[in-house]
Amino acid sequence: GADFVISMLPNGKIAESLYIDGAALLDKVESSALLIDCSTVAAASSRRIGEAAKQRKLRAIDAPVSGGVAGAEAATLAFMCGGEAADVEAAKEVLTHMGANIFHAGPSGAGQVAKACNNMLLAIHMIGTAEALQLGVDNGLDPKALSEIMLKSSGCNWSLEKYNPYPGVMDGVPASRDYSGGFMVKLMQKDLGLAMEAALASQSATPMGGLAAALYNLHAGQEDGNPDLDFSSIQRFFGEQS
Template sequence: MARQKVAFIGLGNMGGGMALNLLAAGYDVQAFDLVAELMEPAVAQGAVAHACAEDAVEGADFVVSMLPSGKIVESLYIHDSKLLEHISESTLVIDCSTVAAGNSRALAAAAAERGIRAIDAPVSGGVAAAAAGTLAFMCGGSEEAVQAARPVLEAMGANVFRAGDSGAGQIAKICNNMLLAVHMIGTAEALQLGVNSGLDPKVLSDIMLKSSGCNWSLEKYNPYPGVMEGSAASRDYQGGFMVRLMQKDLGLAMTA
């Protein structure tokens, strides 16, 4: 049986790890990123780098995109690059970007006009989960399309949810990230208050982990330097979820 082909567009902090997991799962990956160097780790593991997105999607069974904004998503697929014109009807488009629900609905509608299935599948878990293949996918689209995408998504993640029709995945994502922002900011402020008052941040973290203040940020992504090995705070804030992206997500929540 021939290996299925996945065109992967956008191999940055998140997309790079996701593409590597697709390769490890046995998919042929046809990669494109505007920054050629970002494709090198995937190419080293067997991916084929392309000079443009149009070449990358040729003959692909799936197109997976991980892009920084809704404007770029619509520009790529619909307006400027018109990538949908180069994608066959048998191909399933899986956009994992975090964008406004309206952007996802516009993509799905434009794809449907050409007989192409498209779903929104934003992710949660951060860079570490992208590398480990343990992301959570929040999908919007028909039951049939989400089911068809499931094997690809399960190669990159541990949990796949269908939130509803087109755009529903984006709504679920911004609800999740609004809550994440609340408890991350609260956790950072609480830890700093404790340190300013003479407490050891590790001891305070251990206390709160067993108390009513326990939350995901404290348990998985402690924001105080030196408390949790591997967290962004303990790596001089390198390679984590950038503040400007959280600002973008909170902006999406405010305008939803």
């Protein structure tokens, strides 16, 4: 049998169907196999899979990824893992072929919580970057000059430095190719939904995350194919409001 079983599925229902219900993979794998689910799903789904594996004396971790298509191609993905420390360490044997950073976030489901927190923050600073750039342009500033100023000032962030959302400012990013490719708006909507689900479960205050989710939902609802555009296309949303 396989030493490692790696899955990456669109939602928790499908992941649970693969491992527990339907295909019931947990009842078919060798006891020596390490199950690595790289799906981005609700933490509760990962915990259910982890608990079902534990009941069968199997090893399983959740390991959602960050880094997108470019990270996958360059083998520089970040894996946020939830599960037993020894199992995460064992998973590095295969994950290091795909990623440069492998983190143990905590017990089963913790990887999903870490991914939700990261992508909520990503959405917030992308929105803030787009909003600031549009404000500058509306008041007569050149977006490239403003970007250079903010890059050397306290407003510097990953979106501004690596993924500038304003067209014509940075080469090789989705904004330079009409927002095609990259991390689609509909995937950001999914991740923000998972973050809001986690916030509701823990009764955490996430006003900025909630607003980010609402803005991306509004952006996606416009009638020009926005759900399939890169998430930096939120810049276009602000441009249309000006």
